Amino acid sequence: MAEYFQKLRQPLLQEIRKGRVFATLEEPERLVSSKQTLGNSTSENVQFLAKLKFDECGRLCLHHLAETRPPPPHHHFIQFSELMQLVNTSSRLAFIELGARGRTLGRLWIRLFPNTIKGQQFALLCTGERGPCYAGTKVFAVANKGHNMEESVCFGDYEWNSGSGGKAVLDDIDWEQEVVKAIYDRTWEAGIVSCSEPEHRAAQFAITTRDWCETECIGGFGKVESGLSVLTDAIAEFADIRECFIQDCGIALLT
Structure with missing residues (x-):
């Protein structure tokens, strides 16, 4: 090609x-x-x-x-x-673009960690090649909003847009075991993209917005490479983060 x-x-x-x-x-x-x-x-x-x-x-x-x-x-x-x-499968680069109130807020570029099932699934949901797709889904929550640590933004419920759904698009995976295995030599820092444990919410993901703590990152499968300010600005602007949604997504080629 x-x-x-x-x-x-x-x-x-x-x-x-x-x-x-x-x-x-x-x-x-x-x-x-x-x-x-x-x-x-x-x-x-x-x-x-x-x-x-x-x-x-x-x-x-x-x-x-x-x-x-x-x-x-x-x-x-x-x-x-x-x-x-x-596609560089050893270091996939994906993007999600946020929108709200009829305008584009900006794009986040996410570098997916190598050899993670969650990273593979994230790329599939950014392209929509298995059917379900992140495009059009709402940002459904800000966890620990305003805390100096642990603040994160929750996405990925392509089924209900509420945080109650978003099942896996890959079969025969022990998702809880995948979370345990996804431990990297890095700490919980701003921009880490992590996964949900239960299989019926396995497509959901969260992005941390602040440096968290000096502990191992468990369940992380990627990190925002650029555009994190798009997310932090949205938290500051929108009292109800559910006004924001993923209006576009995909992956980079030849990177």
Whole structure:
């Protein structure tokens, strides 16, 4: 796939900058078929496409899959599975973009720790390739709001947007054991992304906003690399954090 990008380097990059390149779950030549399957559902005349765009820092971003009907004409389509070959699986870089009251608040870039099941699942929920997706989900709580330590913001209930759901999208995983195993040589510091223990809430995650304590980080699977101020500013601005939601998400390619 890297060679593919090199061959079409200038023409393809120009089309990406124009917003005219999408990733598709289907083979591109079959995109015009009347049915598209995502997860366990089949919809007539609906395609699930993911935008491919550069951000303001020049990172090539694969955005989440979203319903599109019909497929836009005069655009280029690349198979989603091929783009996955451009992901640095040892150090995935994902993003979530927050919105509220009809405006964009900003984007958080999250570097996922290597070899964690939770990190793999987080990336899947940022792209929506298994069906469920973080896009459109609410920020549902601020835990320990205002405390000098332990303040964190809770996300990821794609089922109920309340904190009561968000089941795993990976099967046959002992999630409690995964939490125990996820201990790293780092402390609870601002920006750590950690997981929920029960399987029925295994897609949920929390981001710490302040340096916490000099103890081992248990259950952490990533850290905010940039954009944490977007979250702290939202806490300060919105008395009800549930006004905020993830309006976009995805992963970076070629990082």
